[in-house]
Amino acid sequence: MKKSVNDILLLFLLSVLCLTQKIACLTDTLTATQFIKDGETIISAGGSFELGFFSPSLSTNRYVGIWYKKISIPTVVWVANREVPLTSTSGVLEVIKPGLLVLRNDTNNTIWSSNSSTSVPNPVLQLLETGNLVVKDGNQEDPEMFQWQSFDYPTDTFLPGMKLGHNFVTGLEVYISSWKSFEDPAPGKYTYHCDPTGYPQNFVKMGSSLQFRTGPWNGLGFSGVPSLQRNPIFSYEVVMNSKEVYYTYKLLGSTSTRFTLSPTGVGQRWTWDNQTGSWIIYLSAPNDNCDSYGLCGAYGGCDTENSQICGCLDKFSPKYPDKWANRDWSNGCIRNVALDCQSGDGFTKYSGFKLPDTHNSSYNTNTSLEECRRICLKNCSCTAYSTLDISSGSGCLFWFGDLIDMKVISAAGQDIYIRMASSESVFLHGSSGKKGKMLVISLSLLLGMVLLGSLNLILYLRRRKSKFQKQKNA
Numbered sequence: 238m239k240k241s242v243n244d245i246l247l248l249f250l251l252s253v254l255c256l257t258q259k260i261a262c263l264t265d266t267l268t269a270t271q272f273i274k275d276g277e278t279i280i281s282a283g284g285s286f287e288l289g290f291f292s293p294s295l296s297t298n299r300y301v302g303i304w305y306k307k308i309s310i311p312t313v314v315w316v317a318n319r320e321v322p323l324t325s326t327s328g329v330l331e332v333i334k335p336g337l338l339v340l341r342n343d344t345n346n347t348i349w350s351s352n353s354s355t356s357v358p359n360p361v362l363q364l365l366e367t368g369n370l371v372v373k374d375g376n377q378e379d380p381e382m383f384q385w386q387s388f389d390y391p392t393d394t395f396l397p398g399m400k401l402g403h404n405f406v407t408g409l410e411v412y413i414s415s416w417k418s419f420e421d422p423a424p425g426k427y428t429y430h431c432d433p434t435g436y437p438q439n440f441v442k443m444g445s446s447l448q449f450r451t452g453p454w455n456g457l458g459f460s461g462v463p464s465l466q467r468n469p470i471f472s473y474e475v476v477m478n479s480k481e482v483y484y485t486y487k488l489l490g491s492t493s494t495r496f497t498l499s500p501t502g503v504g505q506r507w508t509w510d511n512q513t514g515s516w517i518i519y520l521s522a523p524n525d526n527c528d529s530y531g532l533c534g535a536y537g538g539c540d541t542e543n544s545q546i547c548g549c550l551d552k553f554s555p556k557y558p559d560k561w562a563n564r565d566w567s568n569g570c571i572r573n574v575a576l577d578c579q580s581g582d583g584f585t586k587y588s589g590f591k592l593p594d595t596h597n598s599s600y601n602t603n604t605s606l607e608e609c610r611r612i613c614l615k616n617c618s619c620t621a622y623s624t625l626d627i628s629s630g631s632g633c634l635f636w637f638g639d640l641i642d643m644k645v646i647s648a649a650g651q652d653i654y655i656r657m658a659s660s661e662s663v664f665l666h667g668s669s670g671k672k673g674k675m676l677v678i679s680l681s682l683l684l685g686m687v688l689l690g691s692l693n694l695i696l697y698l699r700r701r702k703s704k705f706q707k708q709k710n711a
């Protein structure tokens with residue numbers, strides 16, 4: 238509580254300073270002859286965002302950052318000198334020729350600077366109403382011509398209008414990274430990316446290790462995040478073209494919303510509640526055991542409603558049954574009957590799942606599901622297919638290799654058609670398969686193993702019987 242009183246005091250002091258030192262406060266722009274000192278700020282034209290110096294709670298270090306101007310809880314959305322704090326209040330921020338934003342300390346040493354590969358005659362710094370801080374030439378309005386913008390180098394906050402993803406022309410990837418802790422804005426362990434490889438899906442990573450995957454974009458949302466739906470607060474989309482692939486969103490009304498990555502790696506979307514004067518968590522991920530990337534291994538299906546969490550997909554069995562029974566699911570599952578591409582495979586429909594990792598996928602637009610099946614069947618390494626865009630019901634998404642990171646989402650999961658040996662496949666095109674069909678081993682460990690043993694015996698006897706019948710028929 239003391240903390241927030243201090244923050245309010247600080248904001249109050251800032252306002253007083255603004256009133257007494259007119260020049261910097263009443264503008265959204267700095268030219269190359271101006272600068273702001275600690276205590277001075279610039280404010281975007283519509284008064285939504287403010288740029289200045291601040292200290293995170295419980296810290297005396299000084300940082301240059303951007304925060305919401307109209308929101309009563311101090312909420313920093315961007316930090317310049319994340320890794321190089323000022324230790325006193327004598328910092329100075331200015332824009333210099335040929336177009337760099339620099340931060341100097343007491344001894345006039347540059348401790349942080351923006352960069353740019355181009356130069357302009359009349360560089361200015363402007364804080365836009367979107368919260369984007371830009372360096373540009375004079376009255377330049379074309380975002381393509383900005384020399385530098387904070388939206389290209391976000392910290393832990395993904396704001397409306399930012400493009401989270403890859404620009405193939407400039408080679409720039411825009412992603413967000415967590416703070417080290419709530420006291421230290423230096424880059425922490427976690428990052429959040431829109432990864433276009435195969436087909437776009439978003440990831441929380443810890444270093445290079447995948448922690449959480451949203452599932453592929455499906456035209457309406459992400460396959461594994463059913464709680465992200467059309468709403469009156471913001472609209473969102475994944476944009477894909479030859480120049481860039483990115484995830485973005487925009488505000489639909491006057492409610493503020495932002496997406497952040499916490500120091501512990503949780504992606505959280507917040508909306509501002511004007512009535513109570515607080516930020517409310519709108520959705521957050523990962524939020525259950527099954528959001529842990531690849532927990533159940535290849536061809537495993539994760540089900541939060543199952544006490545054993547992991548099960549094998551129907552027509553699959555644990556690769557190592559004893560390890561599986563010991564809750565080591567990392568080796569996943571294998572087909573009960575091996576594929577035999579030469580003598581013809583088929584497909585089985587599985588419904589109600591978060592679609593598997595599309596890192597090794599390829600896709601077609603504008604193709605019918607029937608055509609998807611034909612194309613996948615022709616290529617022996619194609620292991621599964623699904624509809625690409627569920628809003629139009631067209632296009633195909635193809636998987637090559639093992640299917641990883643599937644989760645049961647009964648209500649909102651998607652259909653996927655998995656390649657099976659012809660003896661196993663029932664092609665139920667158009668009919669409705671059972672939701673989240675899985676072989677689920679849900680008894681206690683000991684009983685589980687016993688059950689598995691007898692199940693295998695039954696399967697074995699059945700197979701013998703059908704073989705026997707085939708021989709009889711022949």
Ligand SMILES: *[C@@H]1O[C@H](CO)[C@@H](O)[C@H](O)[C@H]1NC(C)=O
Pocket residue numbers: 343344345
């Ligand atoms: C730092 O720079 C400012 C203006 O550029 C100048 O007035 C001041 O004397 C300099 N201070 C030091 C310690 O060099």
Ligand SMILES: *[C@@H]1O[C@H](CO)[C@@H](O)[C@H](O)[C@H]1NC(C)=O
Pocket residue numbers: 324342343344345346347348
């Ligand atoms: C200013 O920055 C320089 C370079 O990083 C550093 O050597 C110097 O100690 C800093 N001065 C103060 C007073 O922090």
Ligand SMILES: *[C@@H]1O[C@H](CO)[C@@H](O)[C@H](O)[C@H]1NC(C)=O
Pocket residue numbers: 352353354
């Ligand atoms: C600017 O700096 C970032 C890292 O801070 C780097 O990735 C990027 O390539 C630099 N851009 C230019 C134009 O030098």
Ligand SMILES: *[C@@H]1O[C@H](CO)[C@@H](O)[C@H](O)[C@H]1NC(C)=O
Pocket residue numbers: 491492511
């Ligand atoms: C939020 O509340 C303030 C007063 O508490 C009011 O001035 C402002 O218009 C409200 N904003 C919205 C978007 O309702």
Ligand SMILES: *[C@@H]1O[C@H](CO)[C@@H](O)[C@H](O)[C@H]1NC(C)=O
Pocket residue numbers: 594595596597638639641
């Ligand atoms: C993609 O293919 C590579 C190479 O075969 C493999 O190492 C990797 O595990 C595959 N990734 C997925 C998600 O299937």
Ligand SMILES: *[C@@H]1O[C@H](CO)[C@@H](O)[C@H](O)[C@H]1NC(C)=O
Pocket residue numbers: 603
């Ligand atoms: C996609 O399909 C629609 C209707 O079937 C057709 O009019 C359109 O030309 C197709 N587009 C492409 C790029 O094939």
Ligand SMILES: *[C@@H]1O[C@H](CO)[C@@H](O)[C@H](O)[C@H]1NC(C)=O
Pocket residue numbers: 599615616617618619637
């Ligand atoms: C099957 O698909 C893979 C991945 O797209 C491709 O590399 C391979 O050439 C295809 N094989 C055939 C026989 O078309």
